[in-house]
Amino acid sequence: MKASSLLPSLGLLYLCSCSVSKTPHGISKDAVQVSIDLEKVDTDRVRVKVMPPRQKSGTVAYHFPKIIPGTYAIADYGRYIDDIKAFKKDGSELKITRTDSNTIVIDNARQLAYLSYLVNDTFDNETSGDPFSEKSKTIFSPAGTNIDAGKYFLLNMAGFVGYFTDQLEKPYRISISHPEGLYGTTAMVDRDNKANTDVFDLPRYPEVVDHPIMYAPADTAAFRVDDMQVLLGVYSRRGKTHASDLRPDLEKMVRAQKRFLGPINDTKKYAVLSYISSGGDDDAKGIGALEHNTSTSAVFREPMKARDLIHVISHEFFHTIAPLKVHSKEIHYFDFNNPKMSQHLWFYEGITEYFSNLFQVNQGLINDNEFYDLMARKIENSHNYNDKLSFTEMSRNVLEPKMKVQYPNVYEKGALIAMCLDIVIREQTQGQRGLLWLMGELSKKYGADKPFDDDELIPVITQIAGNAAGDFLKTHVVNGERIPYADFLAKVGLKKQVVPFPEPIVFISQDVAYIKTDSTNTHVLASVPDESNQFYQNLGIRDNDIFLEFNGIPIDPKDLNSIVYLGYDLDEGSPVSVKVNRAGQEIELKGSVKLNYEDADSFRFGDPGRKDLHEAWLRK
Amino acid sequence: MKKILIQALVLFIGHQAIAQKDAAISALAKHNLDASALDEKLRVKPTDYSYDLKETVATEGSEKVILGHYDASKPEEDRWTVISSDDQEPSTTEIKRFKKEHGKQPYPPAKIDDSSYKVEKDEPGTLVISFKLDPASLVADNSFIKDCRSYLTIDTKTGKIIKAESVNEKPLKVKTFNVPVLNSYSELTWNETEKKYFPKKDNINMTIKLLGQEVATTTILEYSNFKK
Ligand SMILES: [Zn+2]
Numbered sequence: 001m002k003a004s005s006l007l008p009s010l011g012l013l014y015l016c017s018c019s020v021s022k023t024p025h026g027i028s029k030d031a032v033q034v035s036i037d038l039e040k041v042d043t044d045r046v047r048v049k050v051m052p053p054r055q056k057s058g059t060v061a062y063h064f065p066k067i068i069p070g071t072y073a074i075a076d077y078g079r080y081i082d083d084i085k086a087f088k089k090d091g092s093e094l095k096i097t098r099t100d101s102n103t104i105v106i107d108n109a110r111q112l113a114y115l116s117y118l119v120n121d122t123f124d125n126e127t128s129g130d131p132f133s134e135k136s137k138t139i140f141s142p143a144g145t146n147i148d149a150g151k152y153f154l155l156n157m158a159g160f161v162g163y164f165t166d167q168l169e170k171p172y173r174i175s176i177s178h179p180e181g182l183y184g185t186t187a188m189v190d191r192d193n194k195a196n197t198d199v200f201d202l203p204r205y206p207e208v209v210d211h212p213i214m215y216a217p218a219d220t221a222a223f224r225v226d227d228m229q230v231l232l233g234v235y236s237r238r239g240k241t242h243a244s245d246l247r248p249d250l251e252k253m254v255r256a257q258k259r260f261l262g263p264i265n266d267t268k269k270y271a272v273l274s275y276i277s278s279g280g281d282d283d284a285k286g287i288g289a290l291e292h293n294t295s296t297s298a299v300f301r302e303p304m305k306a307r308d309l310i311h312v313i314s315h316e317f318f319h320t321i322a323p324l325k326v327h328s329k330e331i332h333y334f335d336f337n338n339p340k341m342s343q344h345l346w347f348y349e350g351i352t353e354y355f356s357n358l359f360q361v362n363q364g365l366i367n368d369n370e371f372y373d374l375m376a377r378k379i380e381n382s383h384n385y386n387d388k389l390s391f392t393e394m395s396r397n398v399l400e401p402k403m404k405v406q407y408p409n410v411y412e413k414g415a416l417i418a419m420c421l422d423i424v425i426r427e428q429t430q431g432q433r434g435l436l437w438l439m440g441e442l443s444k445k446y447g448a449d450k451p452f453d454d455d456e457l458i459p460v461i462t463q464i465a466g467n468a469a470g471d472f473l474k475t476h477v478v479n480g481e482r483i484p485y486a487d488f489l490a491k492v493g494l495k496k497q498v499v500p501f502p503e504p505i506v507f508i509s510q511d512v513a514y515i516k517t518d519s520t521n522t523h524v525l526a527s528v529p530d531e532s533n534q535f536y537q538n539l540g541i542r543d544n545d546i547f548l549e550f551n552g553i554p555i556d557p558k559d560l561n562s563i564v565y566l567g568y569d570l571d572e573g574s575p576v577s578v579k580v581n582r583a584g585q586e587i588e589l590k591g592s593v594k595l596n597y598e599d600a601d602s603f604r605f606g607d608p609g610r611k612d613l614h615e616a617w618l619r620k
Numbered sequence: 621m622k623k624i625l626i627q628a629l630v631l632f633i634g635h636q637a638i639a640q641k642d643a644a645i646s647a648l649a650k651h652n653l654d655a656s657a658l659d660e661k662l663r664v665k666p667t668d669y670s671y672d673l674k675e676t677v678a679t680e681g682s683e684k685v686i687l688g689h690y691d692a693s694k695p696e697e698d699r700w701t702v703i704s705s706d707d708q709e710p711s712t713t714e715i716k717r718f719k720k721e722h723g724k725q726p727y728p729p730a731k732i733d734d735s736s737y738k739v740e741k742d743e744p745g746t747l748v749i750s751f752k753l754d755p756a757s758l759v760a761d762n763s764f765i766k767d768c769r770s771y772l773t774i775d776t777k778t779g780k781i782i783k784a785e786s787v788n789e790k791p792l793k794v795k796t797f798n799v800p801v802l803n804s805y806s807e808l809t810w811n812e813t814e815k816k817y818f819p820k821k822d823n824i825n826m827t828i829k830l831l832g833q834e835v836a837t838t839t840i841l842e843y844s845n846f847k848k
Contacts, residue, residue, distance in 0.1 A: 380713055385682050387706060405680045482708070498712050511720055513795040516760075524796060560796055561830055600713045 027201070029053060031171040034161050038178040038215060039196070041149035045082060045118040048160055052112060053170060060109035064102045064162040065336035068143060068209050070291050070319075072341070072398045072407055075139045077159045078102030080125070084117035102162075102337060119160050121147040123284045141286030141299040146275070150179055152235050153215040154275060156290075156297060157208045163336070168205040175199045178215050185220060185233025186213035187271040187294035206334060212297045214273040221247035225258050229269040236276035237283060240553070241304045246274075249306035250313065256363035257317055260355075264440045267320050271295035272313060276304045279562055288312065291319035293448075303553050303566060314356040321355075323348040325443045332451035341399060342454050343392035345407075346477050350414025351435065354422070357415065361618050368605065368618060372494065373501065375419060376602035378412045379485055385409035390480035391417065417477055420488045421469060423617060427491050428466050431616025438465050489603050492617045493610030500597035506535040506567040509596040515547075515563065522557045523547075526580070535567075538594035539578060548586065549579035570595065666818060666846065668692050673722065674842040680835065686710065686718055692848075699723070730765070731757035740771060747774045764792045768802070780810045781817065800834070801827035811846075819843045 027033070033051040040047065050062070064078035078101040086094040086104075088111045097105045106112055122144035127137075145159035146152060161174065178184065180196045188211045191199040202208050216235035221243035223230055232250055234243040250272070258265060271294065277284040279301045289298035289312045296316035300308050323331050323342075330342040342348070361371035385406050391414070397403045422435035441464050446452050452460065458478070462470025476483045486496055507515045514536060516527040528536060528543035535541075547555050550566040570576070570593045577590045605614060673688045687703040700723055702715045710718070731754040741748035748771055755766040767790050773783040785805040792799040804824040808817040822841040827834055 380711055383705060383708075383711070383714070384679065384684060387708075405682055515796050517793065517796045521793070561798065564797075564830065598713075599716075601711050 027173045028171055031173050031201075032164070032167070032205075033173045033175070035175045035177070036155070036160055038153050038176060038182075041147060042118060044124065044147050044149070045120050046147055046153075046160070048117055048119055050115040050161070052114075052164055053167075055109035055112055055164070058107070058109060060106055060112070061099075061165045062104045062106065062115060062162050063165065063337055065158045065209065066102055067336065067339050067399070068156075068158045069206075069323075069331060069334050071140060071143050072345070073140065073404060074137075074399060075143065075158070076101050076137070077139075078162075080120040080122060080145070080159060082118040082120060084115065086115050087113050089113040119145065119147070121145045121154075122159060123154075124282070126285050138286070140288065140290070141275075141277070141284035142288055142290040142297045144284070144286070146284070151182075151216075152237075152275075153178070153182070154212070154273070154297065155214070156212045158336075161205075161208055163205040168336075170204070172202045172205065172208050173199065174202065174208065176213070181217060182215040183218040183220065183233070184213050184215050185231060185271055185273050186211060187231075187269050187292075188213065205336075209336075210292045210294075212273055212292065212295060214275065214297070219243050221250075223247065223251050225251070225254050228254075228258065228265075228267050230254055231269070231271045232274065233272070234274045234276065236302065236304070237278040238276070238302050238553075240302055241276050241300075243274075246304075246306050246309050249310055253310050253314055253365070254317065256365055257314065257359055260359035260362050261318075261321070261436070264325075264436070264443060265320055267294065269294055270317065270320075272309075273297040274300060274304075274309065276300045276302055278302055279565065280556075280559070289316050291316045291324070293320070293324050301565060303551055305569075305571075307569075307571065314359070315353055318352045318355045318359075319348075321439055321443065322351055325448050326439065326446050327451055328454040328457065329451045330454060339399065341396055343396045344454065344457055345395035345398065345410045346391045346414045346417045347457065349410035350416075351418040351439070353411045353415035354418035355436070358419075358422075358618075369499075369602075371618070372603040373499065375416065375489075376600070377501070378416050380600065382409060382412040382416060385413065387413070387482055388480050391477045393480070413483075416483065416485060420476070420483055420485070421465075421472060423488050423491050424468050424472050425465050426613055426617050428468050431613050431620065433465075434617065434620060438469075486603075490607070491610065491613065493605050493607035493614045494603040495606040497602055497604040497606075498599050499602045499604070501600045501602070502572065502595040503598050504568060505564055506533075506570060506593070506595065507564060509533050509535075510598065517560055518546075521560070524555055524560045524563050532596075534594045534596050539576070539589045539591050541578065541580065541589060542582065545580035545582050545587075547578065548581055549577075551577060666814070666816060669818075669846045669848055671843055671847070672845045674840075674844070675718065675722075676840040676842075677837065678839075679837045686714060688718055688722065690722075697723075727759060727762050729757075730754065730762075736769075745776055747776050748772065749774070764794050764799070764802075767792055778810070781808055783807055798829040799826060800829055801825065801836070818846055 030053045032053060035049045037047045064081060066076055067074055084096070084098070084104055086096045086106050088094055094112060095107050097107075099105055104115070122139045123141060123146040126139075126141065126144075143156055143158075144154070145156055146154040161172070164170075176184070176198045177196055178198065184190075184198055188200045188202070191201060200211070202211065214233055214235065216233065219234045219242055221232045230250070232243050232247060234241060234246065236242070273295060275284060275298070277287070277299055284299050287299055287301050289296050296313065298309070298312050298316070300312075327348070328342040328344060330340045357371065357374050360366045361368060385408070389406060394403055394406050398407055418435060425438060426434050438461065442460070445460070458470060458473050461473065475481050503509050507513065509532065512529065514527050514533050516525050517523065518525055524547045526536065526541045526543060526545040526547065528541065531537060547563060549555065550563060553566060556562050572593055572595050574593050575590075576593045577588055579586060579588050581587075670692045671690050673690060675686045675688065677684050684706055686705050689701045689703055691699050691701065700719045702710045702718045704710060705714045732751045733754040736752035738750045739747070740750050750769050750771045752769050753765055755763065758765055765786075768786045768788045771785040771787070772781050773785070774780065775782050783805055785803070787803040788799070788801065792802055794802075802825070804822060806822045807820040809820045811818050819841075820843060822839075824839040825836070827836045
């Protein structure tokens with residue numbers, strides 16, 4: 001790995017082991033040795049060589065994962081493997097049979113010296129469908145791989161490295177040779193100090209999959225929060241966003257998260273791998289992130305705002321508790337090719353998502369009303385899914401195409417389940433304890449190396465947090481009865497109220513589109529049929545203004561709809577500049593964002609008798 | 621794991637695209653295949669009748685059912701009541717969207733492009749003809765319908781239309797958005813007392829492509845309980 005002089009902070013020295021001089025230690029004979037060559041890329045494909053430990057049985061299979069933890073969808077990484085061959089010591093070929101896309105059977109395995117194959121990337125093979133739709137086979141980009149010779153590589157290891165049957169517990173040594181100018185962002189520790197090779201040792205295959213690495217020109221930021229090191233690596237296809245732009249907000253947020261969590265979190269290092277897609281047809285489309293124990297791989301879309309990073313990382317970092325610290329056997333002994341799903345997605349994803357909202361109000365990053373509005377939006381969104389479905393049932397069957405479409409509800413209703421459980425515990429303990437306390441108790445009882453039986457989770461929660469908590473989970477999570485949210489929120493003094501919500505896209509307000517295309521479909525023009533678009537009025541955008549640039553990003557004539565994303569999820573009051581062509585003249589309109597608002601249901605505090613419980617809920 | 625979807629856009633485009641159904645049907649009035657049966661007597665939304673409307677919107681396998689009631693005796697702005705959303709009390713957002721969508725003023729009747737007529741099927745009992753609309757008769761908001769072809773299925777024994785269908789012939793642009801698939805069909809019933817067509821069921825299928833992702837939605841509208 002190469003330590004570049006561009007690296008901005010000394011803090012990096014702790015994380016980036018590249019600067020620590022080491023030679024590769026001897027490696028156990030039992031290890032699977034993998035070499036990945038990122039220097040000689042063969043038509044967008046990377047050559048991988050795998051040397052197994054001595055095989056004891058006559059026939060053995062080499063498997064690529066069908067699925068990896070945290071994704072809840074079939075990936076079939078083997079689909080991207082070409083030209084796989086097995087060789088003896090003398091260099092002659094051994095017979096293999098590919099029984100399905102993920103499985104390669106080697107007959108005379110005792111003679112196997114090494115396997116060699118080419119890896120295609122998944123970004124290039126994404127179809128335009130929603131990866132969460134019923135029939136989609138697209139791998140969600142943050143779980144995918146990208147090969148862009150000489151410029152950028154995203155190695156989610158499941159796409160590069162497989163395992164031999166029943167040998168998941170063998171150690172791995174992974175050697176990667178890479179172009180000297182590229183820097184690897186990862187939470188792994190590099191065992192050698194050459195500028196163009198990295199060597200990583202991992203104790204078992206699940207750890208290999210848990211450690212993504214991204215190679216890109218050095219654009220990183222690093223900082224320390226208490227005894228945790230955070231490393232942020234950024235690669236933007238357009239070169240518009242840099243780690244230094246994102247660092248202040250990331251640091252502020254991670255500090256707040258650590259304060260919120262207290263001793264329950266003992267992560268020592270955390271790497272954030274950020275890829276910023278151009279949004280083009282040939283680029284990553286799955287915007288979001290995938291959690292790992294000590295890192296997260298995230299995919300954003302230009303223009304990327306610090307706020308996008310915060311949305312994603314606030315969620316992913318809380319995964320360091322669930323499922324990473326408290327999880328069931330289904331997750332601990334994860335079967336990469338015949339997975340059994342846990343019934344507790346409400347627990348892993350729902351609690352995580354709830355905490356990622358709660359900590360913001362708890363730490364004063366948002367005010368109380370903003371927090372109620374976030375929860376109210378989740379109630380509204382949850383109505384787009386089957387609201388009478390047992391969440392445990394959905395979870396257990398989430399790999400079935402019919403159930404897959406219900407999955408995104410884990411971020412909506414899943415978070416609301418967590419919220420109600422939190423309120424129940426607060427009510428039962430006169431505000432003394434809440435959901436975070438419960439998670440602390442559970443992580444004491446279990447832990448990263450001690451999984452629970454899927455069936456015991458609710459009984460154990462009942463034991464720790466009381467019957468009211470258990471009854472809530474049985475009624476609304478297991479039996480799938482609808483949750484009367486207003487009743488739960490009334491316990492903490494909230495009353496229903498209709499309030500104005502910002503509309504998500506400044507180009508659409510009250511169902512009127514304020515953009516149109518010209519007859520040649522090469523320009524996006526402002527359409528101003530009335531004066532009610534506050535964003536337009538405030539900036540002085542006029543009818544038939546041709547949009548040229550939005551916040552410095554040119555409008556792509558090949559993808560006019562890209563402008564919609566530029567006007568999506570803007571912050572009230574943030575600076576904005578729009579370049580237009582008005583009657584042949586280029587004009588730059590500058591000002592601050594004024595959003596349009598529409599009334600919708602939310603909640604407001606209105607019961608002084610419940611003040612103490614309310615304060616305990618949001619601030620304890 | 622976490623993903624981001626822009627649901628608002630899907631709803632917005634869906635709302636616009638329903639114009640396809642309305643415009644195609646409004647064109648039927650101008651269609652003079654059987655002047656006595658069609659003509660201006662064709663009323664697709666009888667504003668002088670009260671009725672129930674069941675709207676089912678399915679997006680990627682998730683379904684939402686909204687029940688509404690249209691009361692013709694009330695002042696115009698109060699005619700729609702949203703009764704329930706998936707058997708629950710509807711939210712403010714759901715009520716607003718439903719009222720906006722179903723309380724919309726119809727587009728001005730469009731003209732059929734006479735040169736576009738085709739007989740698609742001529743079998744005993746059934747006649748299917750197709751046509752396109754004259755772009756000049758469309759307004760900006762429903763101009764995308766120029767790229768759609770409408771099909772009418774006629775029961776030749778009764779001379780009545782039983783199904784009206786519209787299919788896009790090429791990918792559409794609804795407002796500025798890409799809609800690769802938009803097709804709708806409407807089942808109609810003939811009301812002998814009123815000598816009018818009443819709507820029975822509308823079915824709108826649409827695929828939207830935005831930000832590199834495709835999202836398919838189906839909207840079914842079922843009309844019942846017509847009362848004067
Ligand atoms: Zn998650």
